[in-house]
Amino acid sequence: MTLRPRPEKRDPLQRKVERHVPAGLRSRAMHAMSARAAQGRFVLQQCVECSAVTYPPRDICPVCWGELAWRDQVQGATLLAETTVRVTTDLYFRAHMPWRMGTIALDAGPVALAHLSRNLTVGGRADVRLMIDKGGNAALFAMAAGEEPDMSDKQWREFVVPVRDRTILVTDGRGAVGQAVVAALQAAGAASVVVGLPAPAQPPAALAGLTGVRIVPLDLTDTRSVSECLTDIAGPLDIVVNTARFVRRGDGLIDQKHALDVTVLGLLRLTQGCAPMLQGRPSGAFVDIVSSAALAPDAGFPAFSAAQAAHLSLLQSFRHQMRGSGVRVMTLFTGPVDDEDHQSVPMPKVAPSRIAKGVVDALEGGREQLCVGDAAVDAMARWSDDPALYIREKNL
Template identity: 60%
Template structure:
C-alpha cells in the first residue's frame, strides 16, 4: 500500500468544542426562559427574596420559588481574567474575563464580563445561551453604547451571538416574498455571500437583488433529496448559516374541503424539506466556528388550525423535527433558532384580514435573533399573542384556536 505524499494530506479538521453542559433541572428551567429572550430569576412566593444560583427552596425562609421577570441592573464587585482552563472550549478562547456582580434584584452572581467593565462600575445584565445552549449571565456596560462599549466588538460577546457580516448564508426559498426579503436584508447586513435557493419552477429570477454581487443563485428543490445534497456541495464557500424560509401554504380542512395531494406536498416542503436540508447542511455547519440554522415557522404549528389544517400539520411536524435538530446540534455549538410568525403579508394569505407580518419585518426579526443569539423569537402581534397564551394554558389555547 502506498501513502499519498505528505504535502497532499489534509490538515486535521478543527474540532468545535462547546462549554461544559451538565446542569440541574432548575438551571434548565432558566435556559428555557432565556431561550425566549426573558430575563427571569427565581423569587420566593412567600418572602419575595430573589435566589441565585437556581435552587429548589428559598434560602431566606424555605418558601417555594417561582420564576419572575427581574430588573437587569448590576454593579461589578470583582473580576479576573482566566489564563488557564482544563476545558477544551475555554482553552480555545483564553484569556476569559469573568467576575462577581451584585445584581440589583438582590443576589450576587458570577458572570461573563464585557471588556470595558471594571470593579465598581454599573452594568446591564443579559441572560444569554452559551454555545452549548445553556443560560449564562453576561454583564454589559450600563449607559450609552460608545464604540468601546459596543457589544458586537467584544470578543466574548460574539461567542453568544451569530455574526452575519462576511458570512456565507443560504436562504432555502428565495422565490417567495419572505425569502426574497431575507436575501435583501442579508446583503444589506454585509453577508459575505448570500446563496439564494430557487425552485426550478420559479420564474422571476430577474429581480435586481438576485443579481447583487454577493448573491449566488442555486436551483434548490427541498422535495428532492438528491438535489438538496448536490446543491449544497456546489456552493462556493462553506456555509455558516442556513435560513429555512421554505413552506407551502394552502387552506383546507381534514374531513371537509381537503385536498390530500396539497396536504402531502405541504409535508414534503415543511417537514421532509427541513430534514433534507438539515441532513445535508448539518455536517458543514458543525465544522464552522459560529454555525447557525434558522427556521421560520408558522405559529399555527403550536395548536393546529382548522382553516389551514394540512399546512398547520406540516408546520407542527417541522417544529417537532427542529427540536430534535437542536438536540443533535447542541454538542457541535451550532445554534438552532426558531422564528415564529403569524400570517405574512404575501400571496399565500390574501384571504386573511390584518394584522399580517410584512416580509421585510420578518427578515429584520431574523437578523435581530442572530444578533442577539435568541433561540426563540415571535414576530408580530398574532405570533406573540399565540405564544403567550400557549405558554400559560396550552389546553385552553388549542381549544380556542380550533373553535
C-alpha cells in the same frame, strides 16, 4: 452577481480545528432558567411567599423555605470583582483564553458570576443579559450600562451569530419572505448569500443586482437537488435560513402531501445535508421560520398546521442533535404573513420585512426563539399560559 471577498482564508491542507462546547452538566432548576432564557427573558427565581430573589437556582427559598417561581427581573448590576482567566483544564475555554469574568451584584438582589464585556470595570454599573452559551445553557453576560453589544468583542461573539462576512444559504427565494430575508442579510454585511430557487421558477426581479447574492437551483422535495446545491456552495457554509414553506387553505390530500414533502421531509433532507458543514464553523447556525399554527392548529389551514407542527418537532430534535457541536438552531415564530399565501386572511398580518429583520435580530442577538409580529407574540403568550384553552379558543 459579484461576490464580496472573504477576509478569512483557510489553508485547505491545514488540520481542521476541532470545536468544543462548554460543559453541559446542569441542575433541573438551571434548565428551567435556560428554557426561559431561550425565549429572551431575564428571569430569576422569587419566593411566592416572602418575595426573596435567589440565585444560583434552588429548589426552595433559602429565606423562608417557601416555594419559588420564575419572575422577570430588572437587569441592572454593579461589578464587584473581576478576573481574567488564563489557564483552564476545559477544552472549550482553553481555545478561547484569556477569558474575562467577574462577580456582579444584581439590582434584583443576588450576587452572580458573569461573563464581562471589555468596557465594564470594577465599581461600574452594568446591564446584564441572559444569553444562551455554545452548549445551549443560560449564561449571564454583563456589559457597561448603556453599552451596545460589540460584535468585535470575541467573548460576545461566542454568544451570538455574526452575519457580517459570513456565507449564508436561504433555501427559498421565490416568495416575499425569502426575498426580504436575502435583502436583510445582504444589508447586514453577509459575504455571500446563496439563494435557492426550485424549478421552474424564474429568478425574481427583487434579487437582481444585489452584491454577493447568488441564485442556485434548490428543491427541498428532491434529495439530489439538496445535495447538489450544498456541494455547489463548495466553501464554508456558516448559516442556513430555511424560508421554504407551502401554505394552502383546507385539507386537500394533494396539498397535505406536498406540504409534508416541503416542510417535513424537506427539513430532514436539508438538515442532514448541511449539519456537517455547519459543525465545522466557528458560529454555525440554522434559522427556521415557523408558523405559530405549529403550536395549535388553525382549522382553516389544517394541512398547513399539521405540516408546521411536525416541522417544529423535527426542528427541536435537530437543536438537541446539534447541542454537542455548538451549532445554534433558532426558531422564528410568525403569525399570518402579509404575502401571496395569505391573501384571504384579514389583518393583522406580519410584513415580510419584519420577519427578515427578525432573522438578523435572532442571529446577532443569539436568540434561540423569537416571536415576530403581534399575532405570534399573542399566540406564544396564550399557549405558554394555558395550552388547552389556547387550542379551543383559537378556532372559536
